Each structure stands twice: as structure tokens, then as C-alpha cells.
Amino acid sequence: MKILQQYRAMAFVAGILSFASCAHEDTVGESQLDYTQTQKTTLDNWIDENYINPYNINAQYRWNQNSVEIDRFLFPPKIDKVQPALEAAKKIWIDSYNTIGGFDFVKKVAPREIVLVGGINSNSNGTNTLGLAESGQKITFFEVNNLDLKNRTKLLRFVGTVLHEYTHILNQNKPFDEKAWQKITPGDYTASWNNYTEANSRNLGFVSSYARSNVMEDFAETASALLKNSKAEYAAILAGITDTKGVEKLKQKEAIVVQYYKESFNIDLYALRDEVSRNTTSVLTN
Numbered sequence: 001m002k003i004l005q006q007y008r009a010m011a012f013v014a015g016i017l018s019f020a021s022c023a024h025e026d027t028v029g030e031s032q033l034d035y036t037q038t039q040k041t042t043l044d045n046w047i048d049e050n051y052i053n054p055y056n057i058n059a060q061y062r063w064n065q066n067s068v069e070i071d072r073f074l075f076p077p078k079i080d081k082v083q084p085a086l087e088a089a090k091k092i093w094i095d096s097y098n099t100i101g102g103f104d105f106v107k108k109v110a111p112r113e114i115v116l117v118g119g120i121n122s123n124s125n126g127t128n129t130l131g132l133a134e135s136g137q138k139i140t141f142f143e144v145n146n147l148d149l150k151n152r153t154k155l156l157r158f159v160g161t162v163l164h165e166y167t168h169i170l171n172q173n174k175p176f177d178e179k180a181w182q183k184i185t186p187g188d189y190t191a192s193w194n195n196y197t198e199a200n201s202r203n204l205g206f207v208s209s210y211a212r213s214n215v216m217e218d219f220a221e222t223a224s225a226l227l228k229n230s231k232a233e234y235a236a237i238l239a240g241i242t243d244t245k246g247v248e249k250l251k252q253k254e255a256i257v258v259q260y261y262k263e264s265f266n267i268d269l270y271a272l273r274d275e276v277s278r279n280t281t282s283v284l285t286n
Contacts, residue, residue, distance in 0.1 A: 043083055050090060051114070055107050059086055061116045077118035077144040085116060085144050088155065088283050093162045096275040101267045109173055109265075111166075113138045118145040127194045131161040133168035141165075149283055156228055159280060164224040171219065174264040177256060178215055184252050189214055202241045205249025222253050223261075226269060230277045 040048075043061075051057045063076040077085070094106045111133070121129040121142040132140040141161060148154045185205045193201070193212040201209040211221035226234060241247050261267040 043079065046083060047086065051086065055094070055110055057110055057112060057114060059114045059116065064115075074117050074121060074142075075119045077116045081118070081144050081147060082116060084149055085141070085147050085158070086114075088147070088149060088158065089114075089141075089162050091283050092159050092276055092279045093166060096272060096279050097166075097267075099275050100272045101265060105265075109170060111137055111139045111169055115140040116144045117142045119143070120146075125194055130157070131165040133165040133172075139165045139169070149286075152284060155280065155284060159276070160224045160228045163227050163276070164220045167220040167223045168216070170265070171216065176219055176260045176264075181215055181219060181253065181256055184249050185218075188212060189218070199240075199242075202237070202250070203243035203246040205246045205253070207237070207250060207253075218253070219257070222250075223257050223269075226254060226257060227273050227276050228280070229273075231270075231273070 047059045051059045059082075061077055061079075061082045097105050115138065117140060119142065123129060128142070130142055132138075134140075141158075146154065147158050188204045188206070189212055190196075191213070193209050196209050196212065198209055201207075201212055204212075206212050206218065207222050207225040211218040225237070229237065238247050238250065241250070258269045261269045261272070
């Protein structure tokens with residue numbers, strides 16, 4: 001009880017002091033918030049013209065720690081890598097989908113934000129995360145600083161990431177038949193996918209080892225592989241598989257992907273693949 005009485009007395013004194021302080025305030029202090037508008041650069045204007053205005057997609061390259069996982073060693077992209085990466089993505093992803101799916105296809109089905117990260121997003125199991133798609137609203141691309149538009153292998157890796165993550169966006173808008181997909185390779189998904197070689201995974205009916213992580217990633221990896229590789233390149237992948245059962249399973253998955261694109265978005269997957277291939281070659285030769 002003594003302690004409570006002392007507390008009340010202290011609170012009473014504090015209230016008097018607070019009132020006295022307020023009574024002597026004749027003017028309102030200046031706001032501590034910074035309303036200064038960032039001056040737009042030539043790059044910002046280019047992003048406005050090519051992403052924000054036509055597609056309502058914000059391409060974020062300035063560093064914002066709230067946009068990435070804070071427990072990773074990540075850093076922003078080099079400025080001279082930003083526009084080339086976005087130009088490649090626009091040509092190979094947006095232009096290809098718009099040509100085959102309709103002029104404003106990407107405008108209707110698109111992430112609202114693209115985040116570019118310069119560094120590698122390393123995981124504790126020794127793998128690297130190349131991209132992330134979140135809630136159908138945001139795509140994050142890592143390793144932008146390593147992009148070389150004159151190197152086909154590096155460009156295809158980037159293209160594969162773009163197409164893979166966009167497939168997740170499509171799936172979040174219109175789901176594919178997961179039950180039918182699950183029946184093809186039901187017992188071969190594993191959290192330890194990184195411990196298996198590509199050859200081993202393909203013999204089991206997966207286009208990559210990462211595809212074995214779960215059904216959603218399997219679909220996105222398969223769609224990405226079908227789109228980023230030319231008809232001849234994908235045929236070469238199948239020809240390199242030694243287990244005929246693995247080839248048959250991949251063909252079953254291919255059929256589901258083709259059906260999904262046609263029924264959900266009225267897109268001919270093979271026509272889209274050919275357009276992606278043409279635009280990839282165009283980026284390489286520019």
C-alpha cells in the first residue's frame with residue numbers, strides 16, 4: 001500500500017509538470033518526417049516508361065532492407081546492371097507473353113513489384129536462391145550483378161528464373177491440377193533435393209533436381225524448362241535420359257503444362273516457347 005501511495009504521488013507531480021510544459025507551448029514544432037521527393041534519374045524515367053506506365057509494375061533497385069530477408073548477406077545491384085537486366089526481362093518475358101497471349105496479357109496478370117538484388121542469396125544447405133515470387137504481387141531476382149547478356153548460359157539462367165517465377169504468379173491466379181501432377185512422381189519429392197545429381201533426378205521424371213523439392217516448384221521448373229529451351233534443346237534433354245520411365249513421366253508433365261496454358265490462358269505453349277527463343281536470341285545478338 002505504501003508503494004502504491006508513492007506511485008500516485010509521483011504520477012500527480014508528473015501530471016502537473018506535463019501540464020505546465022504544455023501550457024507554455026505557443027507554437028507547433030516542425031515535423032521530423034522527411035517529405036523530400038527523390039530526384040528522378042534517367043533510369044527512373046526509363047522504368048516509368050517501360051514498366052510502371054504500361055504495366056503498373058514497379059521495378060525497385062534502390063536498397064530497401066524491408067524488401068529482402070534481413071538475415072542474409074545481400075546488397076543492391078550495380079546501377080549499370082539494372083537497365084540491361086530489365087530490358088532482357090521485358091523482351092524475353094513480357095514481350096513474348098504479350099505477343100502470344102494478347103497485347104495486354106502481362107498487364108492483366110503481373111506482379112506489382114520487381115525487386116532487383118545484386119548479390120547471391122545463399123542458403124544453409126549450400127544452394128542459392130535465384131528468385132522468389134510472393135503472393136502474386138512481388139518477384140525478387142538475385143545475382144543481377146552476375147548477368148552477362150553476351151553469355152548464353154548466364155542469360156538462360158536468368159531467363160529461366162524470370163519464367164519460373166512468373167509461372168508461380170500464373171499459378172497463384174489460376175491453379176493447375178495438383179492432384180493429377182502428384183500422381184506422376186508421388187514418392188520422389190524430397191527436402192534433400194540438392195543431394196541428388198541432375199541425371200538422377202531426370203531419370204526419375206524431374207526436369208531438374210530442384211523440381212523434386214515440391215509439386216509447385218516441379219510445375220514451375222517444368223514450365224520454365226519447356227519455355228527457355230528451344231524445341232531441339234528440350235529434345236536433347238529428353239534424349240540424354242537413360243531411364244525410359246523418366247522420359248515418359250516428363251512427357252506426362254509436359255502434357256499437363258500445355259493443357260494448363262491453353263485452358264487457363266488460351267496460350268499455345270509451343271508458340272510461346274518459339275517466341276521466347278527468338279527474343280532470347282535477339283537479346284544475345286544486340
